[in-house]
Amino acid sequence: MEEIISIKNVVKRFPVGDGFFTALQDINLEFKKGEFAGLVGPSGSGKTTLLNIIGSLDTPTEGEAIVIGKDISKLSHQQSADLRNHNVGFIFQEYHLLPVYTVYENVEFALLLQNIGAAERKKAVMEALDWVGLTHKKDSKPDKLSGGESQRVAVARAIVKRPAILLADEPSANLDAENAHNIMKVMKKLNEELDTTFIFSTHDEKVMQYLDRIVHLKDGRIEKDEMMKAKYGVHGAH
Amino acid sequence: MLRFRLAIKNLLSAGTRTWLSASILALACLIMVMYMGVLQGWNTQAKTDAINWQFGQGEIRSPKYDPYDPFTIDDGHAVIPAGAEGEAVPILVRQASIYPQGRLQNITLQGLPKHQNLLSIPTGKFTTEKEGVIPVVIGKRMAKTANLKVGDMTTLRWRDKGGTFDAAQVLVADIFRTNVPEADMGILWLDIDKLYEMTGLRGEASYLVLSNAGYHKNVPSWNYISKETLLEPLEAMVAAESIGAYVIFFILTGLAALAIFDTQVLSIFRRQKEIGTFIALGMTRKQVVRMFTIEGTSLSFFGVILAAIVGIPFGVWLKSTGVSLGKPTEAMNINMAQTIYPVFGTSLILGTVIIIVGISALVSYLPARKIAHMEPTLALKGKIQ
Ligand SMILES: Nc1ncnc2c1ncn2[C@@H]1O[C@H](COP(=O)(O)OP(=O)(O)OP(=O)(O)O)[C@@H](O)[C@H]1O
Ligand SMILES: [Mg+2]
Numbered sequence: 105m106e107e108i109i110s111i112k113n114v115v116k117r118f119p120v121g122d123g124f125f126t127a128l129q130d131i132n133l134e135f136k137k138g139e140f141a142g143l144v145g146p147s148g149s150g151k152t153t154l155l156n157i158i159g160s161l162d163t164p165t166e167g168e169a170i171v172i173g174k175d176i177s178k179l180s181h182q183q184s185a186d187l188r189n190h191n192v193g194f195i196f197q198e199y200h201l202l203p204v205y206t207v208y209e210n211v212e213f214a215l216l217l218q219n220i221g222a223a224e225r226k227k228a229v230m231e232a233l234d235w236v237g238l239t240h241k242k243d244s245k246p247d248k249l250s251g252g253e254s255q256r257v258a259v260a261r262a263i264v265k266r267p268a269i270l271l272a273d274e275p276s277a278n279l280d281a282e283n284a285h286n287i288m289k290v291m292k293k294l295n296e297e298l299d300t301t302f303i304f305s306t307h308d309e310k311v312m313q314y315l316d317r318i319v320h321l322k323d324g325r326i327e328k329d330e331m332m333k334a335k336y337g338v339h340g341a342h
Numbered sequence: 343m344l345r346f347r348l349a350i351k352n353l354l355s356a357g358t359r360t361w362l363s364a365s366i367l368a369l370a371c372l373i374m375v376m377y378m379g380v381l382q383g384w385n386t387q388a389k390t391d392a393i394n395w396q397f398g399q400g401e402i403r404s405p406k407y408d409p410y411d412p413f414t415i416d417d418g419h420a421v422i423p424a425g426a427e428g429e430a431v432p433i434l435v436r437q438a439s440i441y442p443q444g445r446l447q448n449i450t451l452q453g454l455p456k457h458q459n460l461l462s463i464p465t466g467k468f469t470t471e472k473e474g475v476i477p478v479v480i481g482k483r484m485a486k487t488a489n490l491k492v493g494d495m496t497t498l499r500w501r502d503k504g505g506t507f508d509a510a511q512v513l514v515a516d517i518f519r520t521n522v523p524e525a526d527m528g529i530l531w532l533d534i535d536k537l538y539e540m541t542g543l544r545g546e547a548s549y550l551v552l553s554n555a556g557y558h559k560n561v562p563s564w565n566y567i568s569k570e571t572l573l574e575p576l577e578a579m580v581a582a583e584s585i586g587a588y589v590i591f592f593i594l595t596g597l598a599a600l601a602i603f604d605t606q607v608l609s610i611f612r613r614q615k616e617i618g619t620f621i622a623l624g625m626t627r628k629q630v631v632r633m634f635t636i637e638g639t640s641l642s643f644f645g646v647i648l649a650a651i652v653g654i655p656f657g658v659w660l661k662s663t664g665v666s667l668g669k670p671t672e673a674m675n676i677n678m679a680q681t682i683y684p685v686f687g688t689s690l691i692l693g694t695v696i697i698i699v700g701i702s703a704l705v706s707y708l709p710a711r712k713i714a715h716m717e718p719t720l721a722l723k724g725k726i727q
Contacts, residue, residue: 185624200622217625
């Protein structure tokens with residue numbers, strides 16, 4: 105399998121007061137196409153920081169992050185926006201749906217940014233809503249949705265453009281057990297059907313049991329990088 | 343298109359605040375267009391009246407005549423140039439006095455041909471059956487100051503060609519009503535032929551009112567004053583009046599602009615997670631700046647639409663009934679009709695709309711620029727101060 109993400113000697117420091125805080129320290133990681141992996145670690149260990157770099161929302165202070173052949177540090181605003189627009193989908197703990205748009209319009213948004221024609225857009229949106237089982241809610245506004253439904257809309261929005269990489273930052277943190285399992289099953293299915301690379305950040309056991317690979321972070325360093333398939337079997341435990 | 347749709351939805355969801363700002367903008371727009379429309383209507387009326395009663399297509403003045411210097415009147419006359427007939431109406435000005443109710447009142451006699459139709463002065467009324475009296479026509483203002491009515495007679499005293507005083511009875515043959523005080527106050531209009539008889543200045547005139555502006559080229563020795571020059575003071579007067587409209591307009595637009603600015607600052611602060619999301623979804627920061635700018639600017643479109651909904655029927659009604667400014671206008675001695683029909687020009691309406699939209703765009707853009715410097719990672723967390 106080909107490498108889709110390659111992190112080499114990445115250091116991330118944030119300015120704090122007079123000095124710096126080192127959030128990531130000498131990270132070396134590779135992800136292959138179609139992986140279903142997670143970054144796991146205590147709060148403040150650097151999970152979100154690493155996801156942000158992979159998604160080109162942030163840049164490393166030192167080292168190299170190559171995503172789909174592109175060096176994140178060397179991208180212009182426009183190029184990094186293009187990378188996110190076409191190749192990277194984000195799912196957040198707080199869903200971050202656009203409040204004034206309906207479910208349908210929220211999912212459609214990414215495609216509008218890509219200037220995709222109306223007919224093709226409609227087909228893709230309905231398909232994405234079908235994947236997450238929300239076609240019947242397409243005209244609802246986000247404030248009328250439950251947490252589980254909101255997160256499924258976020259998944260549909262991220263997946264509708266068929267990105268190569270999907271980054272999910274604690275997607276289950278605001279969900280109850282049932283909804284957490286639901287959302288993980290949906291994503292696992294998409295991973296298998298579309299060969300999308302998923303990278304999670306989580307400290308939720310429910311999420312972890314679906315993962316094929318877990319990268320343990322602590323204080324900005326990789327503590328352990330384990331393949332889970334042996335432990336849980338090919339499709340994870342259910 | 344996408345940005346526009348989102349902007350409209352966001353605005354509508356903002357509720358009262360949106361409608362309040364839009365209403366202020368609409369009000370500014372309405373007041374500006376209505377006020378300026380009335381002034382424009384006045385301008386049109388005043389100019390039309392001045393042309394019809396006073397200026398024609400311009401004047402040529404005999405070399406020594408200056409209407410602003412009464413001392414020039416005595417000598418300010420010359421033989422009417424050849425070929426003037428059909429191109430201009432000659433007017434001979436002389437000083438004289440009348441004695442209504444025995445009181446002396448200085449006036450100017452202005453003689454012009456009985457058969458002219460360039461000026462609206464009712465020269466056709468220069469007739470009487472009475473022997474030995476001089477028929478004159480006067481305006482309402484003159485009639486009022488001299489306390490004269492149609493059919494009244496009064497004594498007129500003037501100097502004949504030898505410079506000695508002569509006197510006769512004048513008969514008020516008609517009183518006309520004009521918006522132009524300069525064609526009215528202190529003037530007795532009479533047949534120029536009669537004035538020739540009285541003064542011995544046959545074939546002479548103080549100035550010619552042109553019906554054909556080009557004629558002045560044939561008479562280089564007379565002073566040509568174009569219609570445009572003659573109308574300048576009127577334009578200046580209307581322009582001075584429009585300052586008030588601008589003041590009100592800019593106060594209201596300024597208020598709305600402040601409201602928009604404030605709303606923008608607040609919404610950019612409150613919606614930073616949304617801004618982060620837009621960037622995560624693949625928009626550049628510049629695109630997000632543009633989107634927020636469009637959102638703020640759209641408010642002015644609401645304002646303009648609101649103004650149109652109220653203003654179009656109101657304007658159409660006003661245009662047909664006119665604006666009545668009541669009686670006092672006549673006493674003010676300015677060229678202003680009692681009822682003014684507003685004129686709503688395209689440039690007035692378009693200009694107002696462009697200014698409103700432009701200012702809204704500016705005050706929407708200024709706060710939105712901040713987005714360009716936002717860290718998307720912090721925005722997503724809502725941690726930007
Ligand atoms: N912009 C920033 N400026 C300063 N410090 C930051 C910034 N972003 C993150 N940090 C710090 O870097 C460290 C790693 O943060 P990060 O958000 O990646 O942790 P995390 O593993 O995602 O934690 P959590 O599980 O709580 O989400 C934290 O100590 C955090 O305070
Ligand atoms: Mg985190």
